[in-house]
Structures are given as C-alpha cells and as structure tokens.
Amino acid sequence: MAIFDKFQQLAATRRALAESGIQSINVVMDRVVSATEAVVNGRSLILAGTNNYLGLTFNPDCIEAACHAVRTQGTGTTGSRAANGSYAVHAQLERDLADFFGRRGVIVFSTGYVANLGMLSTLAGPGDVFVIDGDCHASIYDGCRLSGAEIIRFRHNDAADLDKRLRRLGGRIENTLIVVEGIYSMLGDRAPLADIAAVKRSYPGAFLVVDEAHSLGVLGEKGRGMAEEAGVEADVDFIIGTFSKSLGAIGGYCASDHPELDLIRFANRPYVFTASSSPSIIASTRAALKILGAQPHLRQRLWDNSHRLYARLSGLGLHLSPEPSPIIAVRFDQREKAFAGWTGLIERGVYVNLVLPPATPDGSSLLRCSVSAGHTPEQIDTIGNAFADLQTAGGLA
Amino acid sequence: MHTYDSILQLVIELVKPLAPEGREVRENTDLVADLEFDSLKVMNLIEQVEDRFDVSVPLNILPDIRTVRDFSVQLQRIIGDN
Numbered sequence: 336m337a338i339f340d341k342f343q344q345l346a347a348t349r350r351a352l353a354e355s356g357i358q359s360i361n362v363v364m365d366r367v368v369s370a371t372e373a374v375v376n377g378r379s380l381i382l383a384g385t386n387n388y389l390g391l392t393f394n395p396d397c398i399e400a401a402c403h404a405v406r407t408q409g410t411g412t413t414g415s416r417a418a419n420g421s422y423a424v425h426a427q428l429e430r431d432l433a434d435f436f437g438r439r440g441v442i443v444f445s446t447g448y449v450a451n452l453g454m455l456s457t458l459a460g461p462g463d464v465f466v467i468d469g470d471c472h473a474s475i476y477d478g479c480r481l482s483g484a485e486i487i488r489f490r491h492n493d494a495a496d497l498d499k500r501l502r503r504l505g506g507r508i509e510n511t512l513i514v515v516e517g518i519y520s521m522l523g524d525r526a527p528l529a530d531i532a533a534v535k536r537s538y539p540g541a542f543l544v545v546d547e548a549h550s551l552g553v554l555g556e557k558g559r560g561m562a563e564e565a566g567v568e569a570d571v572d573f574i575i576g577t578f579s580k581s582l583g584a585i586g587g588y589c590a591s592d593h594p595e596l597d598l599i600r601f602a603n604r605p606y607v608f609t610a611s612s613s614p615s616i617i618a619s620t621r622a623a624l625k626i627l628g629a630q631p632h633l634r635q636r637l638w639d640n641s642h643r644l645y646a647r648l649s650g651l652g653l654h655l656s657p658e659p660s661p662i663i664a665v666r667f668d669q670r671e672k673a674f675a676g677w678t679g680l681i682e683r684g685v686y687v688n689l690v691l692p693p694a695t696p697d698g699s700s701l702l703r704c705s706v707s708a709g710h711t712p713e714q715i716d717t718i719g720n721a722f723a724d725l726q727t728a729g730g731l732a
Numbered sequence: 733m734h735t736y737d738s739i740l741q742l743v744i745e746l747v748k749p750l751a752p753e754g755r756e757v758r759e760n761t762d763l764v765a766d767l768e769f770d771s772l773k774v775m776n777l778i779e780q781v782e783d784r785f786d787v788s789v790p791l792n793i794l795p796d797i798r799t800v801r802d803f804s805v806q807l808q809r810i811i812g813d814n
Contacts, residue, residue, distance in 0.1 A: 469775065486791040490779070500788045698772045 348691065355674040357689070369393050370583075370709035373686070380681065383704045383718050384688035388661050389552050389633045390709020391583035391626060397619040404618035412614070417607040424617040429588075431624055436559055436574060438590040442600050443617070445609045447548055447577025448474040450587025453605035454575055455514070455544070456481035464507055466500050467514040468492065468526070470696045475514055475546060484512075491519075491696065494530035501538045509540035517550030517561030521696055521703065523662025525554070525561060532567035542572040552581030552627045553661055558634055582623040584616050637661055637708040640715050644706055647719035651726055664690075665702040665722070665731075672731070673700035679730035683721035734785070734811055740804040746780050747800060759801045777803075785811055 364373040370390040371382050391397055404424065412419060425443055432441040444450040455478025459465060463484040467475060470491040479486045490496040497513065504511055513535055515526045528545070535543045547560035555563030560576070562568045572593060578586035589596070600606060626633070638661075645659035656664040667673040670691055677689040680702070688703040695701055704718065725731050740759060747757045751767045763769040769777075778789045785807070793806045 487788040488775070488791060503786070503788050693771050698770075 351670075352674065355671070355678065357674050357678055362686070371707055371711075371714055375681075375686070378681070378684065380684055380686040381710075381714050381717055382686050383706065383710075384686050385707065386549070386580040386705050387583060387707045387709065388549075388581045388637055388705070389583070389623075389627060390707040391581070391623045393709075394583070394623065394626060396626065397583060397622045400622040401615040401619040404614040408614035410613060410615070412611045414610055415607055416611045417601065419611070421611070422614050422617070424614050424621070425611060428617050428621050428624075431621055432588055432590060435557075435624060435628065436590040437568070438574070439592045439594065440596040441588055441590045442596060442603070442606065443612070444587035444589070444606060445612050446585060447575075447579055447587035448477075449605045449609055450575050450577065450589055451475050451546065452478045452481060453603045454573060454589045454599070455479050455512075456605065457599050457603040458482070458542075458544075458573070459484035459510075459512055463510040463512070464504060465512050465514055466497060466504075468516065468519075470519050470521070471514060471516060472520055472546065472548070473694075475516075479514070492524065492527055494527055494534050497531060498534045498537070501534065501541065508538045511538075511540075512542045512544055514544045514546070517545055517547040517554060517564075518660060518662065519696075520549055520662065521690060521694070521701060522656035522664050523549075523660030524657050525550075525564075525660070528561050528565040528567055532565070532570035535570055543570055544573045544575060545571045547574055547576040548580060549662065551576045552634065553637065556631075558627050558631070578616070578620045578623075581627060582620050584620045584623065586612050586616060586620060633708040637706065640708065640710050640712070641706045643712065643715050644704065644719055647716070648722055651719075651723055653722065653726075653731065661706045663704045663706065665704075666699045667701070668699060670700040673702055676702050676725060676731050679725040679728070680721050683724055685718050685721040734808065736804060736808050739808050739811070740800070742784065743777075743781070743800055743804045743807065746777055746784075750777060757800060759799070759804075761800050762798050763800065763803070764798070781807060787811055 362375060364375050366374040370387050370392045373380055373382055408422060412422060416425060429441040429443050444453055451474035455475065459482040461483040464487060465479045465484050466487045466489055467479060468491055469488045487500055489500050515531055518525055535541050545562055550560035552558045554561050557563060562571045572591060574590045576588055578584045641661045642659050645663050648655055648663060654666045673689055680687055690701040690703050692698045744757050750773050751757055755767055761767060782789055787810050789810060797803050797806060
C-alpha cells in the first residue's frame with residue numbers, strides 16, 4: 336500500500352459530504368457573536384454544538400482577566416515550563432484547582448488531549464495494564480497506546496464486565512489502571528461510577544482514572560464532576576479534565592493525592608515538550624473556575640435547558656441518546672439521513688455537530704447537540720422547533 | 733485444551749455471520765480486504781471470542797492481525813497465557 340492509499344476511505348467520505356453540499360468538518364464562522372450565536376456564510380445561527388456548558392466564553396470577568404494578562408504578561412510563553420520556566424499564573428491555577436478538587440497536587444497541560452496523552456502514557460509502561468471503557472475518547476486510547484502497556488477494553492458502562500476482566504488479570508492487579516469518563520462525549524451518558532468504584536475497591540492495588548472533561552461544572556454539588564456526584568472521590572486516583580468546555584478556554588489538568596504526581600510531571604514527555612499555555616488563557620480559566628464555584632445557578636440553568644430540549648426532542652419521537660444530559664444526540668442508522676438533517680438544521684438557523692462512524696460508539700451517525708447555560712429558554716425552543724419543522728418537512732425520516 | 737484447529741474452526745464460525753452475504757471465510761481470508769470489517773465488527777468479534785474462552789484480548793494485538801489465521805494464532809497464544 337502506497338503512503339497515501341490509506342486516506343482513500345476518508346476521501347470517499349469527504350466526497351459524499353461534498354456531494355450532499357455539506358461542509359460540516361470545515362465550517363468557518365465569519366463572526367462569533369456570543370456564547371450561543373455565530374454568523375456563518377452570512378447566516379445567523381444558534382450554536383448548539385460547542386460544549387460551552389456554562390456559557391462562559393463571553394463572560395466579562397473572564398474576558399477582563401484575559402485582557403489584563405495579555406497587557407501585563409504578553410501574548411505567549413514561547414516554550415515549555417520545563418525549559419522556559421513557569422509563569423506565576425500557571426502555579427496559581429494549579430493551586431486553585433488543587434483547592435477546588437481538595438487534592439494534594441495538580442498538573443496543568445496545554446490541552447485536554449495532551450492531559451490524557453501525557454498522564455496515561457507516563458503512568459503506565461510495558462508490563463502494565465489499562466482496562467478502559469470501550470467508549471473512551473480518542474485521547475485516552477492514544478495515551479494508552481503511547482505507554483506501551485497492554486490495553487484491555489471492557490463493555491461500555493458495564494461494571495460486571497469490568498469485574499470479570501480484572502479477575503482475569505490475577506496477580507497483575509497492582510500494575511493495572513482502570514480508565515473511564517464521567518459523561519461520555521458522544522451520547523452524553525454517565526458512567527455508573529459508584530458501581531465502578533466498588534469493583535475497583537474489591538481489587539486492592541488497582542488504580543482508577545476518571546476523565547471529567549464533560550462533567551466538570553456539570554455534575555456534583557460543587558461542580559467537581561461525576562466522582563463528586565457519585566460520592567466516590569476518595570476512590571479516584573487521578574482526575575483528568577479540560578478547560579475547553581465548562582471553563583470556556585483551552586487546556587487540561589490532572590489532579591491527584593499521590594505524591595508521585597510531582598515526579599510524573601517531569602517524566603511526562605507531552606508535558607515537558609509542549610509549550611505552556613498563554614498567560615491570558617490561564618487567567619481566563621482562573622476567572623471561570625471562580626465563577627463555576629460561586630455561581631451554582633449556572634449549573635441549574637444548564638440542566639433546566641438540557642431537560643427542556645431532551646423533552647422536546649423526545650416528544651418528536653426521535654431516536655435519542657439514552658438520558659437527558661447537556662449532550663443530546665439524535666441517532667441515525669444511515670449517514671445520508673444525518674447529512675440531510677444537519678443541512679436542514681443549518682437552513683433553519685441551528686448549528687449542531689454532525690458525527691460519523693468510526694467516531695460514534697455503535698456505528699450510527701449522530702446529530703449531536705450540546706446545551707449551554709448561556710442558551711435562553713427561547714433559544715432552546717428555537718432549536719426544538721427547528722427539529723420539529725425539519726421532521727414535518729420529511730428531513731429526519 | 734484448545735488446539736489451533738479447534739480455535740480456527742470457532743473463529744470461522746464467529747466471523748461468518750459478520751461477513752457480507754455470500755463471502756467465503758477461510759483460514760487465509762483477510763478480515764478487512766476480503767470481508768470489509770470495520771472497527772465495530774472487529775470489536776464485536778473480539779467480544780464474542782472473549783466470552784467463549786473467558787479471556788481478555790488486548791487491543792495491542794490488532795496491528796498484527798490481517799487474516800483469520802492471524803487472529804486464531806494470537807488467540808491460541810492468549811488462551812495459553814491464561
């Protein structure tokens with residue numbers, strides 16, 4: 336097979352998209368108006384595919400913090416923290432996050448992807464074992480692969496299947512890391528984390544890693560995520576997450592009580608060899624974290640909006656993701672129907688994510704909506720109306 | 733004790749329902765080139781084999797598997813390891 340032959344399948348998918356007049360993986364927003372609105376090709380759209388769960392991207396405090404940081408500390412760090420040194424704000428954000436999670440230490444990464452890549456590839460090595468939920472994000476698979484450890488997949492959200500696979504490992508348990516997510520990115524379903532933590536407890540020596548990318552600021556009384564919601568934070572050895580969703584910026588983190596986290600930082604090639612985040616990003620993230628803690632009503636508004644949209648779409652009889660969540664996916668057996676649905680929604684002023692296999696868990700194609708606390712109830716109704724109108728026009732059949 | 737031949741027969745039996753209608757499944761059949769297996773079908777096959785033999789198949793072996801034979805050889809090794 337020649338070098339470029341492997342891209343032919345992708346080329347065929349792109350051709351099919353182009354023939355359908357779809358530019359879903361190449362959307363350029365002419366102007367972003369707010370956390371929930373943008374202009375694309377001169378058309379005003381409601382954004383329902385952003386992961387901007389708390390709607391903080393245009394928060395005045397976050398913007399001001401970022402602007403102040405740019406003026407006082409410049410536009411970028413121009414290198415990694417290991418080589419160029421840390422700015423004070425990097426260390427301050429790590430302390431803020433450690434306080435927020437009630438953990439001994441935190442490492443901040445430049446993206447959420449790098450957080451998973453760095454932590455998982457460094458924590459384990461040849462001879463170790465990852466037991467991961469089958470629906471885990473690509474960054475988890477990639478981090479596991481880079482580690483050189485053995486990778487075993489358990490059936491999605493099936494604690495009994497996890498138990499079976501841990502049992503099979505016998506004496507290798509102390510070299511085993513279980514990896515799950517709080518809320519899964521494609522269908523918005525939650526991990527049965529209380530059950531998973533109970534299984535983990537029955538195998539002393541095993542480690543538990545939870546990626547809270549989609550659950551930070553979304554679940555838990557304090558917004559710490561699924562582990563807080565399930566009351567099992569003490570069972571979680573490493574919490575990994577991102578700043579690019581609820582915190583409205585970009586970056587990632589890992590929080591842990593293990594004192595070895597300080598060593599992991601300097602053995603962590605994706606951390607050591609990536610330029611650190613700009614001070615403006617760190618500053619807006621710190622401001623957003625404060626808001627996340629101080630304004631729980633945002634979480635309530637997010638859930639009100641999520642229930643409102645889920646109920647509306649459910650009432651239309653659409654094939655939906657399994658539970659109300661800030662991620663609501665409409666599922667299609669045929670990708671052409673998803674193409675048509677995506678285009679129809681754009682024509683009706685609504686932007687959602689079009690997600691195709693193999694990025695989807697079960698081979699279906701998805702119109703994936705993500706809801707925000709920044710959406711007004713009227714905007715939620717407009718999104719619901721767009722689906723209803725499209726359905727009436729036969730665009731979702 | 734599972735022999736290579738008994739494992740091969742079982743793998744062929746499990747692959748057949750996942751293959752496009754009318755395609756033959758033999759020892760040297762290429763799962764992707766001949767049967768158009770995608771990642772979903774590969775995972776489906778692995779889960780069935782895991783249940784049948786009460787083993788976990790590491791994903792790390794996937795790059796080494798092209799044919800029914802490759803999969804059967806790896807499976808025999810994993811069952812032996814266990």
